[in-house]
Amino acid sequence: MKYFNQLTLLSVLILVSFFQLSHAQSRGIGLVTQTAESRTPFKGGYYRALVIGNSVYRDKIGEWPSLKTAVSDARAISNILSTQYGFSDVETLENATRRDVLKALDGLSRRALPDDNILVYYAGHGFLDDDSSRGYWVPVDAEGTDSSTFLRNSTIRDELNLIATRSKHTLLISDSCFSGTLLRQGTRGIRQQDDSEKYYKKVSDKKSVQIITAGGVEFVDDNYQSSGHSPFTYFLLSELKNNDRKMLTVSELSGNVIKTVANNVQQVPEAGVLQGAGDELGEFIFIRLNVLVEGVDPKKVKVDVNVLPAENNTVNSSKPDDLMMPEVLQLEQKKPAHADVNAVKPHLPMPTL
Amino acid sequence: MSINKKIYIGGLIVLLSFSVQAQQNLSLGVVLNGSGWSGDNGQGSSSFSSDKGGQFGMSISYSMNKFYTGLSIQGGEYQFDKTGPEQFSSTGNLPTQSVKVKHSDFDLLAGYYFWPKVSLFVDLKAVGSRWLNNDYEQNFSGLGFGVSGYHPLNEKWTLYGSWGFVGGKIRETDKTELGDGVSNALIVGANYTLSKNDRISMGLKVRNYTFDYDDGSEQEYSLNGLFAGYNHVFSF
Numbered sequence: 001m002k003y004f005n006q007l008t009l010l011s012v013l014i015l016v017s018f019f020q021l022s023h024a025q026s027r028g029i030g031l032v033t034q035t036a037e038s039r040t041p042f043k044g045g046y047y048r049a050l051v052i053g054n055s056v057y058r059d060k061i062g063e064w065p066s067l068k069t070a071v072s073d074a075r076a077i078s079n080i081l082s083t084q085y086g087f088s089d090v091e092t093l094e095n096a097t098r099r100d101v102l103k104a105l106d107g108l109s110r111r112a113l114p115d116d117n118i119l120v121y122y123a124g125h126g127f128l129d130d131d132s133s134r135g136y137w138v139p140v141d142a143e144g145t146d147s148s149t150f151l152r153n154s155t156i157r158d159e160l161n162l163i164a165t166r167s168k169h170t171l172l173i174s175d176s177c178f179s180g181t182l183l184r185q186g187t188r189g190i191r192q193q194d195d196s197e198k199y200y201k202k203v204s205d206k207k208s209v210q211i212i213t214a215g216g217v218e219f220v221d222d223n224y225q226s227s228g229h230s231p232f233t234y235f236l237l238s239e240l241k242n243n244d245r246k247m248l249t250v251s252e253l254s255g256n257v258i259k260t261v262a263n264n265v266q267q268v269p270e271a272g273v274l275q276g277a278g279d280e281l282g283e284f285i286f287i288r289l290n291v292l293v294e295g296v297d298p299k300k301v302k303v304d305v306n307v308l309p310a311e312n313n314t315v316n317s318s319k320p321d322d323l324m325m326p327e328v329l330q331l332e333q334k335k336p337a338h339a340d341v342n343a344v345k346p347h348l349p350m351p352t353l
Numbered sequence: 354m355s356i357n358k359k360i361y362i363g364g365l366i367v368l369l370s371f372s373v374q375a376q377q378n379l380s381l382g383v384v385l386n387g388s389g390w391s392g393d394n395g396q397g398s399s400s401f402s403s404d405k406g407g408q409f410g411m412s413i414s415y416s417m418n419k420f421y422t423g424l425s426i427q428g429g430e431y432q433f434d435k436t437g438p439e440q441f442s443s444t445g446n447l448p449t450q451s452v453k454v455k456h457s458d459f460d461l462l463a464g465y466y467f468w469p470k471v472s473l474f475v476d477l478k479a480v481g482s483r484w485l486n487n488d489y490e491q492n493f494s495g496l497g498f499g500v501s502g503y504h505p506l507n508e509k510w511t512l513y514g515s516w517g518f519v520g521g522k523i524r525e526t527d528k529t530e531l532g533d534g535v536s537n538a539l540i541v542g543a544n545y546t547l548s549k550n551d552r553i554s555m556g557l558k559v560r561n562y563t564f565d566y567d568d569g570s571e572q573e574y575s576l577n578g579l580f581a582g583y584n585h586v587f588s589f
Contacts, residue, residue, distance in 0.1 A: 346544060347586045349382055349554045350414040350423040351501040351515030352460040353476045353538040 045115025045168055047287075048089035050108045051078045054124030054140050056095050061144040068223040070123040071095065073175060073233040077121050080240050085286050087119070098139040098151055105159040112166040117284055119171045120160065123233060126176030135178045153182050157274060164209040164277040169284040171250055172211045172274070175232045179213035182274075200247050206282030209274040212236075212254045215267050224265065232269055235260040240286070249283040377589055380423075382412040384582035386558060390431045390456065392438060392574025399436040399448070406431030407578070408456065419466040421474075428457035430485070438482070438574060440489050441566045443529045447489075455483040456576070464501065471502040478519045480536070480562070493534045493564065495521015503544075511544045513554075523564055532566035542580070552584040 053074025057064035071094050081087040089111065093100055105120070112118055125138035127150055136150035143149045156172075164170040174182060214232035224231035239256045240248075254271035262268045273279040386409070391402035407429050414423025430453055437449035457480070464474025479494035499517020506512060518537040524530055542556020560576045 346503060346505060346511045346546070347378060347380060347416070347552055347584065348503055348511065348513050348544050349384070349542070349552075349582055349584055350380075350412055350421065350425060350460075350462060351464070351474060351499060351517070351540060352412075352425050352427075352458070352462065353478050353497040353499055353517045353519050353536065353560075 045113060045117060046089060047081075047085065047087040047117045047119075048108065048111060049078070049081050049087050049119040049121065050091050050093070050104050051081070051119075051121045052093045052096050052101060052104070052124065054095055054122075054138070057125065057138075057140050057142065059142055059144060063144045064125050064138060064142060067124065069228055069230050069233070070175075072228045073123040073230055074121065076229065076237055077123075077173075077233065080237060081119065084240070084289050086289050095140045097141040098149060099141075101137070101139055101151060102155075102159070105156075105163070109159065109163045109166055112163055114166070114168065116167040117169045117171075118163050118167045119173065119284070120163075121173045121175070122179075123175040123230065126174075126178040128178035135182060137174070137176060156182065157277075160209065160274055161277045164207070164274065164279075168207060169204075169282060170209045170274075170277070171284040173213075173236070174211070175214040175230055175236075177215065179215060182211055182213055200249070200283075200285060203249060203281070203283035204285055206280040207278050208250070208282035208284050209277040209279040210250045210254075210271070210284055211274055212250065212257065212269060212271045214261075214269050231265045231267060232257070232261055235264070243286070243288055246288055248286040248288065250286075251283060253286065378416045379587040379589070380412075380414045380416070380584050381587075382414070382582055382584035384410045384412070384427070384554075384580055386410065386427065386429070386578055386580040388558065388560075388576045388578030388580075390438075390454075390574060390576050392562075392572065394436075394439045394448075395571035395573065401433055401436045401438055401574075403431040403433045403437075403454075405434075406456075408458070410458070410582075412584075414462075419472075420464070421472070422463040423460075425458070425460040425462070427459075428455065428481075430455050437484075438572065439570075440484055440487075440491075441531060441564070441568070441570045441572060442489060442491070443525055443531060446568075446570060447487075449484060449486065453485045455481075455485060457481040457483075464499075470504065471500065474499050474501060474515075474517070476517060476519065478521070478536075490526050491523060491531060492526070493521055493523045493536070493562070495519045495534070497536075499538075509546050511546075512542070513544055514539070514541045516540075523566070530567070532564060532568075532570075534562060534564040536560060536562040550586045550588070552586065554580075554582045554584065556580060 051074045053071040055067045055069070055071040057066060074092055074094060078090050078092045082090045091104060091108070093104055096104070108118060108120070122137055124140075125142075127136040127138050127145070127147070128134070129136070129147060134147070135153040136147060137156060138150050141149065160170060160172055172182070214230065223229070224234045227234050229237065236253075236257050238260070239253055243253075250271070254269070258269045258271065385407065387407045389402065389404040390406060391400070393400045408427050409429060410425060410427030412423055412425040414421060432453050433449070434451055437452040438454060439449060440447040459479040459481075461477040462474055464472045466472040476497040476499060477494075478497050479492055481490060481492045483490040497517050497519030499515055501513065501515035503511050503513035516537070516539045518535060520535050521533070522530055523532045523534050538558065538560045540556060540558045542554050544552055544554045546552055556579070558576075558578065558580050562574050562576075564572045566572070
């Protein structure tokens with residue numbers, strides 16, 4: 001028994017020190033299931049987002065009617081990014097003027113660090129100048145069809161370009177009419193999906209500057225089935241909510257959103273890269289917090305989709321209003337969180353000889 | 354290879370894993386092993402068998418993504434009514450009858466899932482046998498290698514198994530070497546998920562030992578039987 005005493009003591013010491021050291025190191029990402037904050041897979045950069053929702057337009061000419069869902073779209077996007085995807089720096093602009101947007105984009109580019117993941121989301125009116133084929137975002141202080149009061153696509157691209165040069169992965173999601181004009185150059189198809197760790201590491205290491213738009217050069221719908229969201233953002237939220245994988249690339253996300261939107265409304269979203277911004281065929285990767293629900297009966301798993309009631313959408317404030325929390329609509333999850341039993345390594349008794 | 358070197362190798366494997374960052378789980382487990390002990394004292398000598406005994410074990414294991422390590426201690430007593438396992442000691446062979454023998458297992462293990470459902474592991478193992486009639490004890494210790502795998506049936510049930518072997522030395526408590534030994538073990542079991550953090554397992558464990566003593570004696574025995582266990586998992 002002398003051997004046993006020596007071996008036991010040594011083993012316990014090794015195990016305890018191992019546990020403490022590895023626990024202290026577990027702040028990185030890798031393939032960790034996150035609980036609070038996400039970092040760039042395999043790198044360690046931060047996840048930041050600028051989320052813009054323009055619903056209430058000030059235009060006295062009446063060219064730009066209020067949108068029912070843009071603000072609630074922005075709130076829901078901010079909410080899901082910060083609570084379920086570990087975005088630690090989320091700035092939400094509601095009913096933003098041209099100056100507000102430019103100032104926020106400038107601030108975002110100044111905060112960006114080399115390994116960061118930057119997401120910019122815009123929900124609001126868009127405009128297409130038929131003569132020049134130029135596309136614009138329309139801020140709430142736009143005056144009629146005076147395009148000098150709009151945000152030209154080239155300006156948005158310039159801002160995005162600057163952010164892209166300062167960060168690792170940049171993603172623009174634009175839910176507005178004619179937003180596809182942002183993509184008239186450099187559109188690419190969706191890559192073949194691969195869920196291996198090797199693939200994620202490969203695309204994570206390469207720079208990406210990606211864009212998802214709600215449509216091409218067309219009008220897009222508002223308030224899908226009275227859900228309080230545009231169809232594009234409704235299905236975007238749905239995909240993000242129903243995602244049961246730790247890592248989700250933009251190609252995977254956009255592929256699913258394009259299919260579901262196109263199958264349900266007369267609108268076809270587009271996805272691509274921002275040409276000339278240094279895209280290296282990398283991928284912006286969303287990291288889902290607490291994706292594994294091991295031990296929970298999949299039939300009992302529900303998914304919350306945040307929906308702001310239509311009557312609450314006429315908000316005119318520049319800050320989120322805590323008193324107007326979104327209602328929760330319970331929807332059945334498309335796939336159980338651990339439907340693929342082969343995807344999760346079970347906790348088994350230690351093998352012994 | 355000395356026992357100290359083996360310990361260093363085991364420790365090195367553990368230390369090398371420090372740099373890995375991944376999902377971590379700590380598991381505490383208990384197991385009841387209703388094994389019988391039967392064998393042969395060799396060279397035309399008597400065979401022996403006991404079904405009056407069993408083992409109780411405890412384990413602590415730690416997994417980090419594809420890597421796992423752990424410590425398991427298991428022990429129990431076996432009553433031999435007639436012929437028992439002989440004592441092949443440094444002072445001569447001593448046949449035993451109607452004897453109670455304590456059997457204990459110690460495993461310090463580290464493994465890695467080189468494939469999605471299959472892992473390879475190394476096991477620093479020590480087996481102790483203590484004859485309670487004259488308080489004589491000898492140990493078999495060595496470094497083992499094994500393979501384990503699993504197959505999920507559904508979200509609750511998972512079949513799993515492992516096989517491996519150990520080569521080592523037989524020693525008395527004062528480190529007097531008595532000979533060489535080899536053992537192999539096969540586990541086939543099923544694991545059931547009770548809740549997010551609780552598991553029960555059951556199955557069959559077969560262990561075979563062959564000891565070649567320096568004086569030419571040979572002893573073979575097996576510990577075979579069903580087991581049932583419970584594990585609580587802490588995820589962080």
